Amino acid sequence: MCVCIPVCRQNRKNCSERNGDTVMATQKTDESQPTSKTPEKTPPEPAARLPRWKKLLFAVVVLFGFFIAAEIVTRLVFLIGGRDINRYRLRTRQETKNPGEFTRSRFMAHPFLPFAPRPYDERTIRIPRPLIGKTLSYSYRNNSLGCRGREVVVPKPKGVKRILIFGASTTWDGPNDETTWPALLEKELRKRYGTNKIEVVNFGVDGGISPMSLIRFALLGLDLEPDLVITYHGANDIFLFCYNNLKGDYTPFVESIRPDLPMPLQYRLPRFLMASYVVTLVTHRIDRGGFQYHLSREIYPNFDKYEDQKGDGIQKIDYFLRNLKTMRGMAREYGAGFLGATFHWMHGNDTTQRFNARLRKFFDKEKIPYADVDNKLPKKDLSVHVDEVHFTVEGLKRMANIFADKIVEENLLEHGKTETDSND
Numbered sequence: 001m002c003v004c005i006p007v008c009r010q011n012r013k014n015c016s017e018r019n020g021d022t023v024m025a026t027q028k029t030d031e032s033q034p035t036s037k038t039p040e041k042t043p044p045e046p047a048a049r050l051p052r053w054k055k056l057l058f059a060v061v062v063l064f065g066f067f068i069a070a071e072i073v074t075r076l077v078f079l080i081g082g083r084d085i086n087r088y089r090l091r092t093r094q095e096t097k098n099p100g101e102f103t104r105s106r107f108m109a110h111p112f113l114p115f116a117p118r119p120y121d122e123r124t125i126r127i128p129r130p131l132i133g134k135t136l137s138y139s140y141r142n143n144s145l146g147c148r149g150r151e152v153v154v155p156k157p158k159g160v161k162r163i164l165i166f167g168a169s170t171t172w173d174g175p176n177d178e179t180t181w182p183a184l185l186e187k188e189l190r191k192r193y194g195t196n197k198i199e200v201v202n203f204g205v206d207g208g209i210s211p212m213s214l215i216r217f218a219l220l221g222l223d224l225e226p227d228l229v230i231t232y233h234g235a236n237d238i239f240l241f242c243y244n245n246l247k248g249d250y251t252p253f254v255e256s257i258r259p260d261l262p263m264p265l266q267y268r269l270p271r272f273l274m275a276s277y278v279v280t281l282v283t284h285r286i287d288r289g290g291f292q293y294h295l296s297r298e299i300y301p302n303f304d305k306y307e308d309q310k311g312d313g314i315q316k317i318d319y320f321l322r323n324l325k326t327m328r329g330m331a332r333e334y335g336a337g338f339l340g341a342t343f344h345w346m347h348g349n350d351t352t353q354r355f356n357a358r359l360r361k362f363f364d365k366e367k368i369p370y371a372d373v374d375n376k377l378p379k380k381d382l383s384v385h386v387d388e389v390h391f392t393v394e395g396l397k398r399m400a401n402i403f404a405d406k407i408v409e410e411n412l413l414e415h416g417k418t419e420t421d422s423n424d
Contacts, residue, residue, distance in 0.1 A: 067278065074277040085277050086130075088284040089266060106206070112215050114254035117146035117205050129386040136386065139176050145220055148202045149177050156225040161413050163189075163200045164221050166213035166327070167232040171204025173390050180204070181391070184400035192408060201226075209236045210323040211250050217327055222334055228412050229331040230403065231324060232373070234343025235389045238355055241316045248319050314355050321362050328368055337412045339403070340370035344377045346385045371406040373399070 050058075078085055106123070110116035122141040129136055143151045156162055165171055165182045174180030186200035201224060203216060210233045217229065240246055240253050265283040266274060273279050328338040340363050342356040356374045363370040377384060377398060384395035391399060407413060 071276060071278050074281065078277060085280055088280050089274065112219065113212055114250075115207075116216075117142055119144050119146045121146075129390075131385070131387045132382060134386075137175065138173075140172075141177060146205075148172055148180060148204065149183065152199070152201055152224055154223060154225075157197075160197045160199055161227045162224060163198070163228045163230060163413075164217070164224060164226045165200060165202055165204065165230045165232065166208075166217060166221075167204045168208035168236045169204065169206040170235065170389050170391070171202065171232050172206055172208075173204070174396055175393065179393055179396060181396040181399035181403075184397055185403050188400050188404040189407065189413070192404060193413070198413070207236060209233070209240065209250060209253075210320050214323045214327055218330060222330065226331070226334075226336045227414075228337045228339060228407070229327065230339045230341070231327060232341045232343070233320070233324075234355065234359075235345075237320045238314065238317075238343075238352070241314055243316075246316045246319070248322070250319070314351060314358065317355065317358055321358070324362070324368075325366060328366070338368060339406065339410075339412060340368050341403075342370065342372050342374040344374045344389070346380060346388045348374075348379070369406065369410045369412065371402050373402055376402045 077083075106118060106121055106125075107115040108118045119142055124137055124139040126135050126137050128134075140148050142148060145152065152162075163182075163185075165185075171182065172180065174183070177183060180202055182200045182202040182204070186198060189198045189200070190196055203213065203221065205212065205216075210231070213231060213233065221229070240250060243253060245252065265286055266280075269279070269283065274283075324340060328340075331338045340359070342359050343352075345352045359370070360372070362368075377395070382392075384392060384398065386392055386395075
């Protein structure tokens with residue numbers, strides 16, 4: 001017992017010391033904590049969120065600012081580099097009351113042609129003419145054959161004299177269907193012959209070339225029982241002579257045409273947007289590869305380079321003349337006459353002069369009557385021209401008269417056999 005007492009006391013002492021440490025630690029902890037009487041601090045309220053419309057407005061302002069900056073930089077680059085933004089713009093625009101026409105091309109794929117005009121297509125296109133400083137409107141409606149103008153009755157009514165005219169945009173050309181030179185030629189011939197039994201069918205196609213006319217004549221034109229066939233080709237064919245590897249079927253040119261593509265964005269966007277250099281470059285990039293791009297960016301600009309080629313610049317003209325000769329042969333085989341023509345340029349150059357000289361020589365050799373349009377129309381006359389090859393309404397009237405004079409002079413409609421409609 002005597003031994004145990006000190007031990008217990010010692011244990012109690014140690015326990016007291018440990019308990020004391022615990023109490024002190026508890027007191028310190030209590031002191032570090034606020035008493036219940038101390039008010040708690042209120043946490044800061046989160047910042048108010050912007051309304052969605054303000055966020056959208058801010059994004060629009062930022063994007064607009066970025067666009068303006070990009071526009072300024074782009075214009076400076078073009079200005080310093082002396083580059084022309086018009087090289088990146090398409091030459092034509094279109095307007096239509098049918099929204100579907102904005103996504104559908106004026107042309108369509110064809111099993112035997114690089115492209116073909118769309119039957120029953122009706123719209124207005126706007127074409128800038130920088131030479132006269134205006135943008136002109138052209139309203140048209142195609143018939144079931146894709147030809148501009150009214151329907152053609154088959155079989156041909158008795159006593160009717162029917163003329164088919166093949167060409168490109170210079171044949172298709174006219175503010176409306178009644179002011180194309182084929183339509184004006186019909187009116188003039190009816191007046192001169194005193195009968196309404198004369199019909200002129202306009203087979204002109206924008207961007208057309210002579211092999212296309214050859215195929216359309218064989219597959220469509222012969223069914224119309226023509227009495228006379230007229231061709232007015234030149235500009236688009238001579239453009240293609242810049243291809244040193246051009247073949248008789250006009251490849252590689254026709255291989256690059258995609259008529260099945262939708263209408264280019266540059267056709268569909270509002271005109272005011274196309275004033276922007278940035279929009280022009282972006283849409284140009286998207287549209288490239290299509291038919292319009294190929295013509296405006298690869299074909300037309302090469303015209304000035306003809307003189308730099310090996311040869312005389314028209315070394316491929318034999319393909320063109322062969323197409324005309326074949327059309328003439330088909331016309332004769334089916335009992336129709338044939339009338340050729342030289343091609344008129346407002347200014348022209350040595351290449352165009354050689355081109356027309358070869359045409360005259362060819363027509364004389366083959367004994368083909370032709371209208372010498374190049375010599376009949378004046379040069380550098382803005383009363384006749386809206387650009388290098390297309391015409392004003394006055395120019396279209398003069399074209400009609402030139403062909404009417406030649407038809408009457410050569411008696412190509414056999415005036416004595418043309419019947420007068422007693423019901424006229």
